[in-house]
Amino acid sequence: MQKNPGPNKTQAFLDICHQHQLKITPQREVIYRELLKSDTHPTADTIYQIVKGKYPNISYDTVNRTLLTFAEIGVVDVIEIFGGAKRFDPNIKNHHHLHCIQCGKIIDFQSRAYDNLKVPKGLRAKFRVISKRVVLRGICKACLA
Amino acid sequence: MQKNPGPNKTQAFLDICHQHQLKITPQREVIYRELLKSDTHPTADTIYQIVKGKYPNISYDTVNRTLLTFAEIGVVDVIEIFGGAKRFDPNIKNHHHLHCIQCGKIIDFQSRAYDNLKVPKGLRAKFRVISKRVVLRGICKACLA
């Protein structure tokens, strides 16, 4: 029972690439596909290691650049983790983070309430808010045990 | 009219060092003093450049290690900025961030409402929350102009 990206997501990806005048290359396709299959916020290097199994000639730079390009056109999200490499997340729905300060793990969660947080009145004149994210730092279940 | 750290803050700093059995070295004192004077969330390198003016022999490693030590004993806060070096913040009161995605600036703000955010019910069993931070990403006033 493997998670299946489904043709819909893949098609949407191709459409967005076209919208942005990005060429569809085998590298981009395989990178996107592998990222979709993942559920652990992989780093560029993790994706690189996986993809290299199928395309031994691919370079790390291509993987990293491609993932950043994906972030620019909005098909993936980039997560910055304290003290570590960037992580890429195919889940682009607005979400928030649990950050375990023991093991460093980042866990996504959804919260309608957090999505709808009110921006403090005093700020509205000084800053145009585009997105909101709540980061809860603490200890995850595994580390508590 | 320069911002003055004041003897109280300095004394509190010395006390906390003693509590943690940290030796009081000239390097630690000057690094702490310069960080207190700053209001721009400097990086380790920024502090290094400033301190080097007074102690030409100080090494980057010492500045960086010292700042991390300060973070461990809770006298400074560490901020992770998307795609950049760690930044250090002498303001350890709970606070939140505006992150301008244009110029990269981080602006602190206080919000009682955000401090008191409710943790979603479903999470409480899975995660022990220690601190909460809201990051509002958008465009700052200067960049809007």
Add this chain to the structure above:
DNA sequence: TTCCTAAATAATAATCAATCTTATTTGTCA
């Protein structure tokens, strides 16, 4: 279909932040 061109890639070098190693120096306490 074939050709052309701009875009993308691979390979490598360079950069930047952060950490480690080791010899030396220095706070702190007895």
Add this chain to the structure above:
DNA sequence: TGACAAATAAGATTGATTATTATTTAGGAA
């Protein structure tokens, strides 16, 4: 004061990311 553990300086090392450049290729035009 003297001893010793802690801290520092200097330089090397690691790891992630970005830049450079020559080569290849996707995709539109003829």
